[in-house]
Amino acid sequence: MTGTQTAGRRYGGRDAAQRQQERRTRLIQAGLDLFGTAGYASVSVKQVCSHAGLTERYFYESFRDREDLLAGVYNELISTITAETAQAAAAAAPDVDAQLRAGLEVFIRTLAGDARKARLVLIEVVGASPRLEVRRREVLHEFAAMVAAVVAPLPGPEASSNRLTMTAMSLVGGVNELLVDWTLGHQNATVEELIGLCHTLYIAAYRAVSDQP
Numbered sequence: 001m002t003g004t005q006t007a008g009r010r011y012g013g014r015d016a017a018q019r020q021q022e023r024r025t026r027l028i029q030a031g032l033d034l035f036g037t038a039g040y041a042s043v044s045v046k047q048v049c050s051h052a053g054l055t056e057r058y059f060y061e062s063f064r065d066r067e068d069l070l071a072g073v074y075n076e077l078i079s080t081i082t083a084e085t086a087q088a089a090a091a092a093a094p095d096v097d098a099q100l101r102a103g104l105e106v107f108i109r110t111l112a113g114d115a116r117k118a119r120l121v122l123i124e125v126v127g128a129s130p131r132l133e134v135r136r137r138e139v140l141h142e143f144a145a146m147v148a149a150v151v152a153p154l155p156g157p158e159a160s161s162n163r164l165t166m167t168a169m170s171l172v173g174g175v176n177e178l179l180v181d182w183t184l185g186h187q188n189a190t191v192e193e194l195i196g197l198c199h200t201l202y203i204a205a206y207r208a209v210s211d212q213p
Contacts, residue, residue, distance in 0.1 A: 030051040
């Protein structure tokens with residue numbers, strides 16, 4: 001049997017690509033577990049591999065280094081949160097009030113319901129590397145664009161595109177910092193109170209922007 005055929009051999013009904021993807025998934029999960037509890041700076045590649053039950057050889061099969069794993073975990077979480085938030089908002093259309101609340105509820109409950117996810121998304125990636133800082137800023141802009149898409153086109157006189165963009169970014173940044181504060185234990189509020197407050201702010205901003213000529 002040739003080397004190519006050997007590399008492609010199936011084990012347990014899974015081919016080489018499937019097995020590699022399964023190993024990557026295990027490493028992603030280990031990264032979430034460890035970075036989201038002990039913290040990125042305190043966790044080594046060796047610890048991640050031990051937690052995943054894999055050798056370091058398999059780590060470098062999927063990731064260049066520890067930072068690359070952090071980016072992978074972060075992007076996986078953001079991809080899921082973005083899709084679920086957008087889906088919830090779309091399901092509540094065309095009522096803007098209901099769309100904003102539905103999106104906020106999914107976003108906030110996803111992070112508030114899992115301390116690992118909250119710590120990784122809101123705290124551990126901040127300043128972890130120039131690359132991750134660029135990605136984190138991109139994510140804030142992506143969520144701001146999602147908010148702007150929900151409230152536009154605005155009823156009545158059209159608000160300027162610049163005003164809408166700035167408003168959306170202000171709201172996303174505000175919610176982000178509130179959740180950071182809550183995650184760090186500086187805010188004594190229930191999840192329902194967080195959702196209610198953020199929804200109130202979003203609706204107030206939406207009405208203010210829509211009333212502007």
